[in-house]
Amino acid sequence: MDRLLKKNIKIQYNFAGVRIWFDPNHIRQILTNLITNSIEASTQAGIIEIIQQEENGKFLLKVKDEGSGISDEDIEKIFNPFFTTKKNGAGLGLAICKKLCQENKAEIWMENHSIRGCTFFIRGKLSE
Numbered sequence: 434m435d436r437l438l439k440k441n442i443k444i445q446y447n448f449a450g451v452r453i454w455f456d457p458n459h460i461r462q463i464l465t466n467l468i469t470n471s472i473e474a475s476t477q478a479g480i481i482e483i484i485q486q487e488e489n490g491k492f493l494l495k496v497k498d499e500g501s502g503i504s505d506e507d508i509e510k511i512f513n514p515f516f517t518t519k520k521n522g523a524g525l526g527l528a529i530c531k532k533l534c535q536e537n538k539a540e541i542w543m544e545n546h547s548i549r550g551c552t553f554f555i556r557g558k559l560s561e
Contacts, residue, residue, distance in 0.1 A: 446483040452560035459533040474500025497552040
């Protein structure tokens with residue numbers, strides 16, 4: 434929360450109200466990691482959007498930021514354990530996110546924006 438205030442970052446969210454099939458502790462850890470990464474990548478007074486919707490009988494969760502994005506050469510490596518571009522990073526955050534998604538029969542991927550920033554996507558099963 435401190436980092437949000439220091440950078441004057443706003444978090445906007447839009448939840449469609451669909452129930453998802455996911456371990457609550459796992460989704461909490463994934464969102465914490467993705468939002469933390471977005472805060473670190475964002476510039477002053479940036480916006481982070483969290484969107485949840487139903488798409489083709491599955492849920493789709495998006496975490497979108499206006500940060501610096503990820504270089505094309507690093508995109509293929511970001512989910513590998515111990516890969517990091519951060520000075521003091523361990524390179525485990527996104528690898529853990531991927532593993533937790535797999536355990537919950539969900540997929541995770543990211544896309545750079547054409548101007549700046551990126552979006553992480555998680556797609557998985559709806560709760561019955």
